[in-house]
Amino acid sequence: MLGGTFDPVHLGHLRSAVELREALALDRVHLIPAKAPPLRGEPSVSPAERLALLRLGIGDTPGLVADDRELWREGPSYSADTLASLREELGSEARLVMALGHDAFLRLADWHAPQRLFELAHLVVVDRPDHQAALPVALRDLVAGRESDDVDALMARPAGGLLRLRLPSRMAISATELRRRLARGLSVRYLLPEAVEAHIMDHNLYRRS
Numbered sequence: 098m099l100g101g102t103f104d105p106v107h108l109g110h111l112r113s114a115v116e117l118r119e120a121l122a123l124d125r126v127h128l129i130p131a132k133a134p135p136l137r138g139e140p141s142v143s144p145a146e147r148l149a150l151l152r153l154g155i156g157d158t159p160g161l162v163a164d165d166r167e168l169w170r171e172g173p174s175y176s177a178d179t180l181a182s183l184r185e186e187l188g189s190e191a192r193l194v195m196a197l198g199h200d201a202f203l204r205l206a207d208w209h210a211p212q213r214l215f216e217l218a219h220l221v222v223v224d225r226p227d228h229q230a231a232l233p234v235a236l237r238d239l240v241a242g243r244e245s246d247d248v249d250a251l252m253a254r255p256a257g258g259l260l261r262l263r264l265p266s267r268m269a270i271s272a273t274e275l276r277r278r279l280a281r282g283l284s285v286r287y288l289l290p291e292a293v294e295a296h297i298m299d300h301n302l303y304r305r306s
């Protein structure tokens with residue numbers, strides 16, 4: 098599972114998903130847009146539009162899935178609920194991984210039911226350029242004793258571990274910077290897939306009105 102706002106999806110998300118799948122030999126990576134992310138403001142465009150962009154971005158990429166399960170759920174989009182529904186589908190023996198960037202990981206102790214995340218899945222933290230801050234104390238306590246430095250050791254169990262990964266193509270691309278560029282009419286070429294750029298332009302998304 099790679100959850101996020103995907104406001105909009107960009108090559109940092111998509112390339113990370115492909116490289117995660119390879120690094121951990123995953124069957125699938127579910128990219129799961131949040132309807133209402135609990136710890137941030139309203140996304141700039143509707144959930145349906147963000148999902149449409151995600152689908153266009155993924156295209157026919159093998160192993161990547163645009164998963165819309167959070168969009169139909171009432172209330173805030175808690176990752177613990179999403180992992181619970183994946184766990185129910187896949188069974189107790191399946192190895193389930195929640196991937197997140199280092200920036201998102203830094204706030205993990207503030208999430209809803211953070212301990213429960215580890216009961217349901219492994220956490221894999223992806224290095225992101227420009228996001229190198231040290232872990233807050235509450236987070237250090239939360240992850241104490243869980244860290245693994247080896248993919249095989251992590252994947253020997255269905256859940257409960259933590260692994261930090263530096264993927265080969267780290268990209269300093271953020272949705273915040275993309276929205277800023279789009280609002281100003283600046284180029285976003287090569288920061289997101291062509292089909293996503295074309296849809297944004299055709300529908301006049303992220304423009305300052």
Ligand code: ATP
Pocket residue numbers: 099100101102103104108109110113196197198199200201223224225267268269270271272273274
């Ligand atoms: P924003 O700038 O609006 O906060 P974002 O670019 O960080 O957005 P999100 O949708 O919040 O995108 O990210 C979803 C997940 O993908 C998070 O775990 C985030 O850390 C991770 N992520 C986002 N961009 C990258 C990137 N360039 N490289 C690796 N991981 C990324």
